[in-house]
Amino acid sequence: MAIALPRPETRFEALIDALREAILTGRFRPGERLLQDDLAAAFGVSRIPLREALRRLEGEGLVVISPNRGAVVRPLIPKDVVELYDVRLALETLALRRAAERYADVREATRGRHGEARRAIEAGALTTLFHLDRDYHAELAAASDNPHLVAALDGQWSQIMRLMHAYLRAGTYMPEVWDDHEAIATAVAHGDGAGAIARLERHLLLSRDRILDQLRAAG
Amino acid sequence: MAIALPRPETRFEALIDALREAILTGRFRPGERLLQDDLAAAFGVSRIPLREALRRLEGEGLVVISPNRGAVVRPLIPKDVVELYDVRLALETLALRRAAERYADVREATRGRHGEARRAIEAGALTTLFHLDRDYHAELAAASDNPHLVAALDGQWSQIMRLMHAYLRAGTYMPEVWDDHEAIATAVAHGDGAGAIARLERHLLLSRDRILDQLRAAG
DNA sequence: TAGGTGCGGATTGTATACAATGATGTCGCG
DNA sequence: CGCGACATCATTGTATACAATCCGCACCTA
Numbered sequence: 001m002a003i004a005l006p007r008p009e010t011r012f013e014a015l016i017d018a019l020r021e022a023i024l025t026g027r028f029r030p031g032e033r034l035l036q037d038d039l040a041a042a043f044g045v046s047r048i049p050l051r052e053a054l055r056r057l058e059g060e061g062l063v064v065i066s067p068n069r070g071a072v073v074r075p076l077i078p079k080d081v082v083e084l085y086d087v088r089l090a091l092e093t094l095a096l097r098r099a100a101e102r103y104a105d106v107r108e109a110t111r112g113r114h115g116e117a118r119r120a121i122e123a124g125a126l127t128t129l130f131h132l133d134r135d136y137h138a139e140l141a142a143a144s145d146n147p148h149l150v151a152a153l154d155g156q157w158s159q160i161m162r163l164m165h166a167y168l169r170a171g172t173y174m175p176e177v178w179d180d181h182e183a184i185a186t187a188v189a190h191g192d193g194a195g196a197i198a199r200l201e202r203h204l205l206l207s208r209d210r211i212l213d214q215l216r217a218a219g
Numbered sequence: 220m221a222i223a224l225p226r227p228e229t230r231f232e233a234l235i236d237a238l239r240e241a242i243l244t245g246r247f248r249p250g251e252r253l254l255q256d257d258l259a260a261a262f263g264v265s266r267i268p269l270r271e272a273l274r275r276l277e278g279e280g281l282v283v284i285s286p287n288r289g290a291v292v293r294p295l296i297p298k299d300v301v302e303l304y305d306v307r308l309a310l311e312t313l314a315l316r317r318a319a320e321r322y323a324d325v326r327e328a329t330r331g332r333h334g335e336a337r338r339a340i341e342a343g344a345l346t347t348l349f350h351l352d353r354d355y356h357a358e359l360a361a362a363s364d365n366p367h368l369v370a371a372l373d374g375q376w377s378q379i380m381r382l383m384h385a386y387l388r389a390g391t392y393m394p395e396v397w398d399d400h401e402a403i404a405t406a407v408a409h410g411d412g413a414g415a416i417a418r419l420e421r422h423l424l425l426s427r428d429r430i431l432d433q434l435r436a437a438g
Numbered sequence: 439t440a441g442g443t444g445c446g447g448a449t450t451g452t453a454t455a456c457a458a459t460g461a462t463g464t465c466g467c468g
Numbered sequence: 469c470g471c472g473a474c475a476t477c478a479t480t481g482t483a484t485a486c487a488a489t490c491c492g493c494a495c496c497t498a
Contacts, residue, residue, distance in 0.1 A: 010286040012481085036450070046483050047450090048267065052274045059278030061370065067229040068450055068489050083367045086313065091371075094309040148302045148378070151280065152310075152371055159367070231451085255480070265453050266480090287459050287480055 015043055016053040023062045023073055024158060025127055026165040034063060034071040060158055076166055078215055080159065085208040088156045092137065092204070093197050095144040095153065096184070100193030104143035110136060110185040114178045121175060129173055130164050136181050143188065167214045177207070234262055235272040242281045242292055243377060244346055245384040253282060253290040279377055295385055297434055299378065304427040307375045311356065311423070312416050314363040314372065315403070319412030323362035329355060329404040333397045340394060348392055349383050355400050362407065386433045396426070 009017075019039070022028045040050045054071045057063045065071045113132045120128040134157055141153045180203040187196035228236075238258070241247045259269045273290045276282045284290045332351045339347040353376055360372045399422040406415035 012286070035448095037448095048270075048482050051267075051451090052271055055271045055274045056278045059275045067231070069491095070450065080367070083365045086317075086365060087310070087368050087371055090309050090313040091306070094305065098305070146302045146305060148299070148375070149306050152306055152374065155371065155374075156367070254478095256478095267452050270481090288461090289480065 011045075012049055012053070015045060015049060016056055018043060019053050019057060020060070020062065020158070023057070024161040024165065026162070028073050030073050030162070030166065031075045032073045034073065036070065060155060062158060062162075076162060078212075081163055081208060081211050081215065084156060084159050084163065085204055088153070088160065089201065089204050091149060091153045091156065092141065092200060095141045095146070095149055096188060096196045096200055097193045098146060098149075099140060099143035100188045100191050100196055102143070102145060103189060103191045104145075105185075105189040106139050106143055107182070107185045107189055109139055110181050114182060117178050118175070121173065124170050126168070126170055126173065127165070130161055133164075133177070134161060140184070140188070163211055167211045167218070169214070172210060172214060174210075177203070230264075231268055231272070234264060234268060235275055237262060238272050238276060239279070239281065239377070242276070243380040243384065245381070247292050249292050249381070249385065250294045251292045253292065255289065279374060281377060281381075295381060297431075300382055300427060300430055300434065303375060303378050303382065304423055307372070307379065308420065308423050310368060310372045310375065311360065311419060314360045314365070314368055315407060315415045315419055316412045317365060317368075318359060318362035319407045319410050319415055321362070321364060322408060322410045323364075324404075324408040325358050325362055326401070326404045326408055328358055329400055333401060336397055337394070340392065343389050345387070345389055345392065346384070349380055352383075352396070353380060359403070359407070382430055386430045386437070388433070391429060391433060393429075396422070 028034065034054065036047045036050055036054075040047045043050065054063060054065060058065045058071070062074055063071045064074050113136050117129060117132050120126075120132065137157065138150070138154070141150045144150070180199060184196045184199050184203070187193075187199065247253065253273065255266045255269055255273075259266045262269065273282060273284060277284045277290070281293055282290045283293050332355050336348060336351050339345075339351065356376065357369070357373070360369045363369070399418060403415045403418050403422070406412075406418065
């Protein structure tokens with residue numbers, strides 16, 4: 001039996017996670033310059049591990065590093081919304097098809113998260129809500145039993161999270177989202193890939209358009 | 220008018236490209252340990268930029284870094300073949316659909332590469348052949364006009380290249396591959412997304428099975 | 439006043455140096 | 469003879485230090 005170790009996370013992983021989280025949640029804003037000295041001081045490390053972390057984030061598409069000019073949080077442009085959702089839909093569709101073939105069942109976890117989400121909505125905890133959303137989709141992806149697919153989707157999700165934090169505000173988050181989640185989980189558990197995919201498509205396009213609406217409204 | 224600069228590539232980029240290439244072509248074999256001192260000496264840099272390069276490659280899934288134990292070329296397992304091609308097909312299908320919607324025309328470049336490929340086959344230059352293959356598919360992906368999709372596919376291609384170098388030998392590379400390429404390019408140029416996709420699917424499954432055959436034959 | 443030129447501070451890039459960690463082999467003990 | 473503790477070595481992790489580059493500003497010139 002596997003026993004959870006107290007802190008499997010190394011210091012470097014903690015650093016990169018903290019940096020990533022700061023970008024995903026908009027704490028570091030798109031286009032913002034990331035000064036190595038400042039960040040190193042802020043996280044209590046030297047510039048060496050910090051630079052390594054920035055290189056990783058560069059690979060994940062979260063920052064852009066220009067030679068001798070430093071790192072900048074990759075800017076988000078409206079075109080990204082459509083492009084990202086296009087890729088995401090293709091990947092998540094594949095994930096659902098494979099998961100349905102296996103009759104993977106994530107209904108329990110989904111219901112649990114649904115409950116948490118309700119509380120988060122009441123508390124107005126948007127970040128928590130986004131995390132629950134991502135966790136649900138990550139679990140669905142994992143149900144495909146294809147690690148490469150999971151990794152690819154994870155990369156897309158990083159960007160999606162940035163979109164959400166940048167453009168969605170409290171009030172625009174609709175609780176019906178979780179009805180979709182439950183419906184998809186149920187379809188997958190019954191092996192109904194086509195049904196799950198149809199519902200997913202509606203779900204994603206709605207989510208995408210909500211972001212586009214907010215974006216247009218903001219100017 | 221744009222004037223091409225002699226070397227837009229910075230030193231760091233050259234380093235990371237060299238490292239990546241060494242892994243993709245199998246020069247550094249799957250599972251092989253990557254000692255920082257040795258690599259730094261080999262590439263004529265110190266360990267600082269080398270470590271940054273390794274972090275990037277870790278993000279690309281080409282190496283695995285264990286804390287205090289160093290980097291290893293990510294091993295390839297048979298399961299990877301099926302998983303990677305599954306993801307690749309989903310992404311490339313999307314790319315073709317979008318490219319066909321735009322009536323993107325890559326026939327000329329394809330024919331040019333076909334010629335080069337013929338010469339490479341005669342010369343037995345497998346690496347050149349693989350590069351031409353990748354370049355063709357990269358151009359097709361770019362024709363989707365979706366940078367995120369291109370990036371996602373690029374990541375898959377890194378792994379595919381590793382599979383090819385690891386499992387394909389001279390003689391198993393079939394020239395008919397380029398007939399498929401031309402047919403797909405033509406279908407896309409005519410806006411026939413469905414036709415292009417159908418041919419692509421055959422093309423990829425054949426390519427995948429050729430790798431699986433070689434893999435089974437070897438071991 | 440517009441534009442170019444050179445200086446100075448700010449910031450990044452990388453080498454060197456040392457600390458921390460993990461692997462290896464040897465010795466002693468049961 | 470097997471196994472475990474310890475010392476030693478190889479290797480990674482990171483801080484410090486300095487060199488290289490870039491950017492902004494003042495100044496000069498036409």
